[in-house]
Amino acid sequence: MRDPVFSARDILAGKAPQDTTVKVRGWVRTRRDSKAGISFVQLVDGSSLQPVQVVAPNTLPNYADEILKLTAGCALEAEGRIVPSPAKGQPFEMQASAVKVIGWVDNPDSYPIQPKPHTLEFLRDVAHLRPRTNVIAAATRVRHTLAQAIHRFFDENGFYWVNTPIITSSDAEGAGAMFRVSTLDLANLPRTSEGAIDFTKDFFAREAFLTVSGQLNVEAYCLALSKVYTFGPTFRAENSNTSRHLAEFWMIEPEIAFADLSDDATLAERLLKHSFRHLLDARAEDLAFFDERIEKGLVAKLEGIVASEFVRMDYGEAISILERAGENFEFPVKWGVDLQSEHERYLTEKHVKRPVIVMNYPKAIKAFYMRANDDGRTVAAMDVLAPGIGEIIGGSQREERLEVLDSRMAEHGIDREHYGWYRDLRRYGTVPHAGFGLGFERTIAYVTGLANVRDAIPFPRTPGNARY
RNA sequence: UCCCCGGUAGCUCAGUCGGUAGAGCAAGCGGCUGUUAACCGCUGGGUCGCUGGUUCGAGUCCGGCCCGGGGAGCCA
Numbered sequence: 001m002r003d004p005v006f007s008a009r010d011i012l013a014g015k016a017p018q019d020t021t022v023k024v025r026g027w028v029r030t031r032r033d034s035k036a037g038i039s040f041v042q043l044v045d046g047s048s049l050q051p052v053q054v055v056a057p058n059t060l061p062n063y064a065d066e067i068l069k070l071t072a073g074c075a076l077e078a079e080g081r082i083v084p085s086p087a088k089g090q091p092f093e094m095q096a097s098a099v100k101v102i103g104w105v106d107n108p109d110s111y112p113i114q115p116k117p118h119t120l121e122f123l124r125d126v127a128h129l130r131p132r133t134n135v136i137a138a139a140t141r142v143r144h145t146l147a148q149a150i151h152r153f154f155d156e157n158g159f160y161w162v163n164t165p166i167i168t169s170s171d172a173e174g175a176g177a178m179f180r181v182s183t184l185d186l187a188n189l190p191r192t193s194e195g196a197i198d199f200t201k202d203f204f205a206r207e208a209f210l211t212v213s214g215q216l217n218v219e220a221y222c223l224a225l226s227k228v229y230t231f232g233p234t235f236r237a238e239n240s241n242t243s244r245h246l247a248e249f250w251m252i253e254p255e256i257a258f259a260d261l262s263d264d265a266t267l268a269e270r271l272l273k274h275s276f277r278h279l280l281d282a283r284a285e286d287l288a289f290f291d292e293r294i295e296k297g298l299v300a301k302l303e304g305i306v307a308s309e310f311v312r313m314d315y316g317e318a319i320s321i322l323e324r325a326g327e328n329f330e331f332p333v334k335w336g337v338d339l340q341s342e343h344e345r346y347l348t349e350k351h352v353k354r355p356v357i358v359m360n361y362p363k364a365i366k367a368f369y370m371r372a373n374d375d376g377r378t379v380a381a382m383d384v385l386a387p388g389i390g391e392i393i394g395g396s397q398r399e400e401r402l403e404v405l406d407s408r409m410a411e412h413g414i415d416r417e418h419y420g421w422y423r424d425l426r427r428y429g430t431v432p433h434a435g436f437g438l439g440f441e442r443t444i445a446y447v448t449g450l451a452n453v454r455d456a457i458p459f460p461r462t463p464g465n466a467r468y
Numbered sequence: 469u470c471c472c473c474g475g476u477a478g479c480u481c482a483g484u485c486g487g488u489a490g491a492g493c494a495a496g497c498g499g500c501u502g503u504u505a506a507c508c509g510c511u512g513g514g515u516c517g518c519u520g521g522u523u524c525g526a527g528u529c530c531g532g533c534c535c536g537g538g539g540a541g542c543c544a
Contacts, residue, residue: 034501040503053504071495089504109495109513110478115505116493118479121537176543213544238542240469251544329539341540394544439544451536453544464535 004079007045011092013396014083021097027132028074031067032114039067040101043076046137049140049285053085056335066101070462073111073132073463075103120455127459127468135293138286139456140277143444147175149278150231150252153271161296164214166233169206178209179247183342210235210292214253215435216369216422218396222255222433223425225408228255239463243452244389244442248461253263255435261371261397263382264434266356268384268393269310271438272355277306279447287447295449302447305354312357315378319345338365339383348385355386368412370396371432372404382394382436395436402426 006016007022015219016022020446031128033039037058056067070076080096089443112118112126113133118148118462121132130136153163163315163344167181183203184190190201199207214230230253233418237247254267280287314322322343323332331340339347348356370379383392384393397407405426409416416423444456454460459468 010522030505032501032502032506034503035499038502040506042504084501086501087504102531107478107495111494112478114479116479117505119537122479123535183499231496234544236543240542241537242540242542243538245543249544253544391544437544443544 005045005057006082008043008045008050008052011052011082011094012048012050014092016092018082021079021081022052022094022327023077023079024054025077026052026075026096028070028072029069030072030075039063041067041076041078043078044132044137047132049138049289050090054063054080054088054096054099055093056096056099060096060099062099062101067099070101071108071111073105073108073113073129074101076100078103083438086319090216106454119450120450124454124460131458134289134366135450136455138289139219139444139450141286142283142290142455143440145279145283146444146447147231147440148277149275149282150271152224152278153274154227154229154254154342157227159222159229160225162214162218162221162225162228162230163232164230166211166219167208168211168217169203169208170205170216176212178212179235179237181208181210193408202366212236213251213437213438215255218253218255218435219433220421222257222423222435223431224421225255226257241463244458246441246460246462247452249457250440252316252438253435255433257431259397259434260381260432261291261434262311262361264395264397264436265310265312265359265382266355268436268438269396272304272384272443275443276302276447280306288447297445298449303403307356310355310357310384311352312359314359317359318343318358320364321324321351322346336362336364344390345387346387348390349387355389355392357383358383358385363408368408368414369398369405371399371434372408380434384436384467386442386446388449388451389442391425391439392442393436393438395434395437397432397434400432401424401432402430 005025008024008026010016012023012138024043024045026043029042029051031039031041039056041054041056043054044051056063059423060067077100079098080094082092082327083095084094085091087321113129118133123133123136126412131140151161167343185203190198192198202208211234213234214232218228219228232250233246233248234251238245256263256267280299300444316335318339319333319335325346327346329342333340359382360373360378361381362377366379366381370381372379380397382395384390386392399408402423404421406416409419441453441456443450445453448456452458454462
C-alpha cells in the first residue's frame with residue numbers, strides 16, 4: 001500500500017497523486033482567514049524552504065473550534081486532495097478534507113518564532129526553536145548535503161573514513177588548550193606522596209582530554225590504508241570569542257600516503273570544488289534563499305570558485321605582495337612573522353578575490369610535525385584562506401624522517417616519551433605523507449554567507465554557553 | 469583574555485535638555501478579502517539587565533557587576 005503521507009517538497013514538486021487523498025504533516029507558519037469561508041494555513045515540515053498551503057473550508061467539523069485558533073508553531077496532520085493552485089505563490093496546494101491538530105502552542109503570545117525576520121543573535125537564545133526558521137532550517141539542510149558531498153567525494157576517490165578517538169591522552173598536540181576528561185572527585189582529589197594529583201587513580205590511569213585533532217591518530221591508518229580521512233567532533237578549550245571559533249566543532253581531516261604538499265593542496269582544491277558543485281546542484285533552493293537574504297551574489301561566488309583555479313603562492317611571495325600592497329597594516333609585514341587576520345583578508349579578499357593557498361611557512365611559527373624543507377628555514381605547511389571567513393583549511397606534509405622529527409620535537413620542548421607510537425610510524429616503513437584539516441562550520445558559513453559559525457552548527461558551544 | 473558597541477513590551481527598535489513609557493510586528497477581539505511576511509480598526513501587554521549613588525525627580529547622569537554582539541589573539 002502506498003504511504004499516504006507526502007513531504008512538502010514532493011507536494012510542491014507535483015510528485016503527490018491528484019486522484020486520491022494524501023496527508024501532509026508539519027508545523028504552522030501562518031494562518032490567514034477568508035470570509036469566503038476558508039482559511040489558508042502555511043505548513044512547513046522541513047523538507048523544503050517553501051510551505052505547503054493547506055486550504056481549510058469552514059465545512060470542516062473543527063473549523064470554528066480549532067482551525068480558527070491555529071497560531072504559528074502548531075503541529076498538524078492535514079488530509080485532502082492535491083490540486084494545482086488557482087492563486088500565485090505556489091504550484092500546488094491541498095484542499096483539506098480533514099485537519100487534525102497534533103500539538104497546540106500553549107501560549108501563543110510568547111512563542112518566539114514569528115513570521116518576520118529575527119536577528120540571528122536572538123535565535124541563538126532560543127536554540128531549541130530556531131530550526132523552525134527559514135534560515136536555520138536551510139543552514140541545516142546545507143550542512144547535511146555538504147557532509148554527504150564530502151563523504152561521497154572521499155568514497156569515490158578510494159578514501160576510508162576512520163573514526164579517530166574523541167578521548168586522547170596526547171597532552172601536547174599543540175593545536176590549543178584541551179578539555180580534561182576525568183572521573184576523579186573534584187572535592188576529594190587523590191594525591192601522590194609529592195602532593196600532586198595522582199592521575200593513576202583516574203579512569204584511564206593517566207591524564208585524558210577531549211581531542212583537538214584526529215590527525216596524529218589518522219596518520220597511523222594512513223600508513224596502512226593509504227588514503228583515509230576523519231570526520232568528527234573536535235574540542236578546543238580556548239577562550240575564543242569570535243565569529244569563527246567554537247569550543248566544539250566538526251573537522252574533516254584527510255591524510256594521504258606517498259604524497260607531498262603539492263598533492264595535499266590539489267586534494268584540498270578538488271574536495272572543495274566537488275563539494276560546492278554538488279551543493280549548487282542539490283540545494284539550489286536554499287542557496288537562492290541565502291543569496292537573496294544573507295549574501296547577495298553568493299551563488300555566483302560559488303559558481304566562480306568551482307570554475308576557476310585556486311591561486312597558490314609561497315609564504316615568501318605572500319609577504320612580498322603584502323609589502324608592496326601600500327596598505328597601512330596595523331601589524332607590519334616582514335619575512336618570519338605569522339600572517340595576521342588583516343594580511344590574510346587582504347590576500348584573499350582584495351588581491352585574488354577568491355580562495356588562496358599559501359604554502360611553505362617559516363618553520364619557527366609552525367607545528368613540530370610539519371616537514372622541514374631543504375631551504376632550512378621553512379616547512380611544508382599550507383593554509384587555504386577564503387574571503388570573509390579566513391582560514392578554512394590548515395594542513396601540511398608531515399615530517400616522515402625520524403631524526404628530523406626528533407630534533408623538531410626537541411626544539412618545541414616536546415617529550416618524545418609521550419609520542420612513542422607516533423615515532424614508531426617513522427621507524428617501520430615510513431613514507432612521505434600529507435594531510436589537512438577542513439573546518440566544517442567555517443565551510444558552511446562560507447557557502448551560506450552566514451557571518452558566524454554559531455549559526456552553522458545546531459547547538460553552538462562557546463565560552464560560557466552550553467545551555468542547550 | 470584585550471579593545472569597541474549594546475541591553476527599553478514576546479520580537480525589532482525610538483525615547484530630545486533629567487520631568488514619570490512609545491511605534492511597527494506578534495497576541496486577543498472585530499471587520500474585509502482565493503489569501504501570500506495580507507490589509508483595516510480596537511484591546512491587553514513593561515522589574516527600562518542588576519546594584520549602589522547624585523537629584524525634589526533617573527530609561528536618561530556617575531560607580532560597580534552581569535549578559536550579548538563585533539573586532540584582535542589562539543586556530544579550523
